[in-house]
Amino acid sequence: MELRALRYFVEVVRQQSFTVAAEQMFVTQPTISKMVKSLEDEIGSPLLLRDGRQMVLTDAGRIVYQRGQDVLAAHAQLQAELNDLGTLGSGEVTIGIPPMGGSLFTPAIAAFRQRYPKIDLKLFEQGSRAIEAALISGELELGGVLLPVDPEMIDVLPVTRQVLWLVARHASRWDDLREVPLAVLAMEPFVFYGESLALNDVVLNACRQAGFAPTIVGRSGHWDFMAALVQAGVGIALLPAPYCRRLDATQFTCRPVVEPEIPWEMAIGWRRNGYLSHAARAWLDVARETLPGQAGSDFMHAPMPDNAEPAASQLADHTPK
Structure with missing residues (x-):
C-alpha cells in the first residue's frame, strides 16, 4: 500500500x-x-x-x-x-501556527532562529483543529492549539488565557458600558470565525448557551480583517482581548463579553507519548523561556475608559439594532 x-x-x-x-x-x-x-x-x-x-x-x-x-x-x-541521529547543528522542525494565535509565537520563532540558525524551521499555518489532528496523526511534532484538547492524546504547555471581547464601531451603544452580556447581541450581525477554526465552535456554543443562534454575515480567520469588516459597518465581532488592545480607540469600541465569558486559551501541544526530535525539544525549551513573557505583557486586557458604566444591565430595555 x-x-x-x-x-x-x-x-x-x-x-x-x-x-x-x-x-x-x-x-x-x-x-x-x-x-x-x-x-x-x-x-x-x-x-x-x-x-x-x-x-x-x-x-x-x-x-x-x-x-x-x-x-x-x-x-x-x-x-x-x-x-534525529545527527546533532542540533542541522535538521528541521515544523511548527503548527494557528492564524488567530500566530503573533503569540513570534518571540520563540525569532529566538530559535537566532540560537539554531542551521536548523530549518518550517511553519504549518492551519486552524487549531487541523493542527490538533496533525499532532495526533504524527504529521506534526509541535503546534499551537486552542484549549481544551484531549489530554489522553495531547500534552500541552499553556501559553496564555484570555477572554473574547465585543468589537464594534466607535460611537456605538456600547461606548459607556464596562461589559456586555452575550445575550444582548442576539439580534446583531456577526463577523465570525472560519468554520475550520476551533474558535468557531467555541463561540457558537457560547451563543447557544446564551439562548440564540448568531446571524453570521461574514467569516475570516484573521483578526485584522475581521476588525476591518467591523469598521466598514458589516457587523460586530468577538475577538481575543489582546487584539482589541491593538485597535484604534477612536475607531472601535471594545468591551468584555460576559454571561458567559468566552475563553481563549492557547497552548503548545505535542502528541502524548510520541517521539520528539532533538530539534523539537530544543524549540520547546526556547518556547518555555520566551513565551510566558509575551503572554504576560503584550497579551493582557485593555484598560476600560474612565466614563464606562460598571455594568451592562441597562441594555436589558434596549432593542438591538
Whole structure:
C-alpha cells in the first residue's frame, strides 16, 4: 500500500472534500481522486460514498481511515528518529501556527532562529483543529492549539488565557458600558470565525448557551480583517482581548463579553507519548523561556475608559439594532 495514497485518503476524510484536500496537500484534485481510486482498487472495495454534499465511509473505509492514521503516525515517527541521529547543528522542525494565535509565537520563532540558525524551521499555518489532528496523526511534532484538547492524546504547555471581547464601531451603544452580556447581541450581525477554526465552535456554543443562534454575515480567520469588516459597518465581532488592545480607540469600541465569558486559551501541544526530535525539544525549551513573557505583557486586557458604566444591565430595555 502506497503511503502517499493513504495520506491523500486520510486528508480527504478529514476535510470532507477532494478539493480542500488537494489544496492542503498542494496537488491537483485529479491527483487526489486518482490516488484514492488506486487505493480502492488495491483493497478491492469502495472506501467512500457520496451522500449529498457529505462523504460517508464504508466499513472498509472506516478501517482504512482508523488504521491509516496509525500507519502515517508510525512512519512520521520513524522518519523523525532517523533524522534525529545527527546533532542540533542541522535538521528541521515544523511548527503548527494557528492564524488567530500566530503573533503569540513570534518571540520563540525569532529566538530559535537566532540560537539554531542551521536548523530549518518550517511553519504549518492551519486552524487549531487541523493542527490538533496533525499532532495526533504524527504529521506534526509541535503546534499551537486552542484549549481544551484531549489530554489522553495531547500534552500541552499553556501559553496564555484570555477572554473574547465585543468589537464594534466607535460611537456605538456600547461606548459607556464596562461589559456586555452575550445575550444582548442576539439580534446583531456577526463577523465570525472560519468554520475550520476551533474558535468557531467555541463561540457558537457560547451563543447557544446564551439562548440564540448568531446571524453570521461574514467569516475570516484573521483578526485584522475581521476588525476591518467591523469598521466598514458589516457587523460586530468577538475577538481575543489582546487584539482589541491593538485597535484604534477612536475607531472601535471594545468591551468584555460576559454571561458567559468566552475563553481563549492557547497552548503548545505535542502528541502524548510520541517521539520528539532533538530539534523539537530544543524549540520547546526556547518556547518555555520566551513565551510566558509575551503572554504576560503584550497579551493582557485593555484598560476600560474612565466614563464606562460598571455594568451592562441597562441594555436589558434596549432593542438591538
